[in-house]
Amino acid sequence: MSQTILEIDSLSVNFGGLKALSNVSVNLREGEVLGLIGPNGAGKTTLFNALSGFVPAATGSLKLFGSDRNWPRPDQLVHLGIARTLQGVGLFPELTVLENVMLGADCLAKTGLVRAAIGLTRRDEERLAQRAQTMLGRVYAGHLADRRADTLSYPDTKRVAIARALVSEPKILLLDEPAGGLGAQDIAWLNGLIRNLTSSCSIILVEHHMDVVMSVCNRIYVLNFGEVIANGTPEEVRNDEDVIAAYLGASAAHGGGK
Amino acid sequence: MQQVINVFLIGISIGSIYALMSLALVLVWRSTRVVNFAQAGQAIVTTYVAWEVVNRSGSFLMAFIVAVAIGGLIGGLVESGMMRTLFKHASDGPVASVAPVIATLGLLGVIRALVGLIWTNEGKRFESPVSTAGFVIGDTTLPFSRLNLLIICTAAFVMIVFSIVFQRTNLGLALRAAAYNPEIARLSGVKVAMTRTIGWVFAGAAGAVAGILLSPNDSLTPYSLDVLFVFGFVAAVVGGLESLVGAVVGGLVLGVGLSFITFYLGTSLVFPTAFIVLVVVLLVRPSGLFGVKGARSA
Numbered sequence: 001m002s003q004t005i006l007e008i009d010s011l012s013v014n015f016g017g018l019k020a021l022s023n024v025s026v027n028l029r030e031g032e033v034l035g036l037i038g039p040n041g042a043g044k045t046t047l048f049n050a051l052s053g054f055v056p057a058a059t060g061s062l063k064l065f066g067s068d069r070n071w072p073r074p075d076q077l078v079h080l081g082i083a084r085t086l087q088g089v090g091l092f093p094e095l096t097v098l099e100n101v102m103l104g105a106d107c108l109a110k111t112g113l114v115r116a117a118i119g120l121t122r123r124d125e126e127r128l129a130q131r132a133q134t135m136l137g138r139v140y141a142g143h144l145a146d147r148r149a150d151t152l153s154y155p156d157t158k159r160v161a162i163a164r165a166l167v168s169e170p171k172i173l174l175l176d177e178p179a180g181g182l183g184a185q186d187i188a189w190l191n192g193l194i195r196n197l198t199s200s201c202s203i204i205l206v207e208h209h210m211d212v213v214m215s216v217c218n219r220i221y222v223l224n225f226g227e228v229i230a231n232g233t234p235e236e237v238r239n240d241e242d243v244i245a246a247y248l249g250a251s252a253a254h255g256g257g258k
Numbered sequence: 259m260q261q262v263i264n265v266f267l268i269g270i271s272i273g274s275i276y277a278l279m280s281l282a283l284v285l286v287w288r289s290t291r292v293v294n295f296a297q298a299g300q301a302i303v304t305t306y307v308a309w310e311v312v313n314r315s316g317s318f319l320m321a322f323i324v325a326v327a328i329g330g331l332i333g334g335l336v337e338s339g340m341m342r343t344l345f346k347h348a349s350d351g352p353v354a355s356v357a358p359v360i361a362t363l364g365l366l367g368v369i370r371a372l373v374g375l376i377w378t379n380e381g382k383r384f385e386s387p388v389s390t391a392g393f394v395i396g397d398t399t400l401p402f403s404r405l406n407l408l409i410i411c412t413a414a415f416v417m418i419v420f421s422i423v424f425q426r427t428n429l430g431l432a433l434r435a436a437a438y439n440p441e442i443a444r445l446s447g448v449k450v451a452m453t454r455t456i457g458w459v460f461a462g463a464a465g466a467v468a469g470i471l472l473s474p475n476d477s478l479t480p481y482s483l484d485v486l487f488v489f490g491f492v493a494a495v496v497g498g499l500e501s502l503v504g505a506v507v508g509g510l511v512l513g514v515g516l517s518f519i520t521f522y523l524g525t526s527l528v529f530p531t532a533f534i535v536l537v538v539v540l541l542v543r544p545s546g547l548f549g550v551k552g553a554r555s556a
Contacts, residue, residue, distance in 0.1 A: 090439065092435055
């Protein structure tokens with residue numbers, strides 16, 4: 001069996017009096033695609049936010065690549081080999097596509113901000129630009145490099161956001177609703193990309209689009225009201241009665257999509 | 259026609275100083291969403307230091323370098339020593355938006371008092387490093403002098419350096435990203451706290467250049483850069499507060515506009531005009547000429 005590279009144990013997150021996550025335990029194995037599904041407000045993005053350091057964990061522990069560690073700050077994430085895309089895409093509209101992707105590689109800059117401030121980083125920057133261009137090519141967006149991000153079509157912004165996450169060469173990729181707003185053709189492309197990526201990284205996928213989840217995920221965790229109500233293979237989850245009641249609806253039990 | 263060109267060039271000269279102060283204010287606004295009222299105070303310290311260096315060494319260039327370095331240092335210290343703590347303690351509610359502004363006003367008062375204690379409130383003569391006599395073409399002496407030319411060239415040099423840093427370097431990219439959306443920048447590994455400090459360092463350096471360029475051939479007092487702050491602020495608002503290009507264009511437009519008013523309508527209309535421009539821009543186009551409509555997350 002593949003090695004477990006990420007273990008979240010008994011994570012709870014509170015927003016004031018509201019328990020957004022309650023004793024959630026999730027583990028991710030090397031090379032797998034792990035689905036996180038659940039109705040709106042179930043706590044999927046909160047789990048990503050806790051793992052990314054955007055919201056504090058009230059309780060719970062984190063083990064990364066076999067070592068216990070504190071919950072990371074957002075700017076530490078890429079250095080730990082974790083990259084994340086956001087639900088709202090989150091490109092910088094005033095920057096070019098290439099600049100947006102280069103930002104994702106900021107962690108690869110070997111020089112500090114002080115050296116950068118006095119202009120000793122030229123070669124580094126050229127290297128990053130090259131890497132960003134390569135990654136854009138990988139998501140079929142190489143021709144968009146010089147465009148401003150706010151001139152892109154929605155599907156293209158999704159491609160660029162994924163390229164930005166990939167450019168840091170993460171070991172763990174957190175994808176937050178990558179299929180949202182995409183047409184059938186783009187979704188087919190995304191499915192292929194996710195499968196290909198598992199050769200270099202493991203993926204946690206938050207997604208409402210059940211066709212995508214069921215076709216690319218090795219295992220799925222189902223959240224409801226901040227708690228894990230089921231986990232297992234797509235087949236097991238599809239047939240779990242609690243899941244059917246909470247989220248998928250009766251039609252899913254008979255093989256239906258979204 | 260010659261008169262118009264002269265007035266225009268002098269406007270560019272004074273406008274480039276406004277542009278530098280405006281740039282300083284915009285750099286701070288972009289990095290921490292604070293209008294730094296202490297910017298004039300920080301610049302007055304570096305200008306007095308420059309005056310000391312010129313008096314002791316006779317070298318304007320050395321004074322310039324020392325002033326810029328100390329300006330950056332003060333900017334960094336104000337951000338990391340005062341503003342960062344303030345943001346931590348006053349991060350929510352109405353106090354979060356008011357406290358930083360009041361703190362910078364308080365700092366301005368403290369700096370002025372200290373400057374007065376060290377150098378007294380008596381005006382100091384800051385000698386110009388180059389001739390202030392106008393260029394002579396044929397038998398006509400122009401109001402435009404070597405000092406004006408030096409101001410334009412120095413300001414242009416500083417702006418070109420900023421432009422290269424912001425547009426061509428990874429640091430500039432990180433600074434722009436952190437200014438636009440700190441959360442996403444953090445996810446990309448950008449140390450946003452560090453970029454904020456660097457924003458204040460750059461602002462301190464730009465303010466120092468503005469102070470040292472405005473003061474030659476003039477009387478230096480703890481209050482002598484207040485006017486520069488006002489015009490720099492108007493220029494920043496005209497430019498849209500968010501935009502570095504806007505800050506520069508705002509400064510130049512204001513400088514040229516006020517130069518024409520000075521020559522053709524009299525100096526008494528300069529201040530009212532600047533404030534009318536400020537109010538009109540806020541009423542008609544609050545996002546300024548180069549600003550982005552809609553709020554950004556700070």
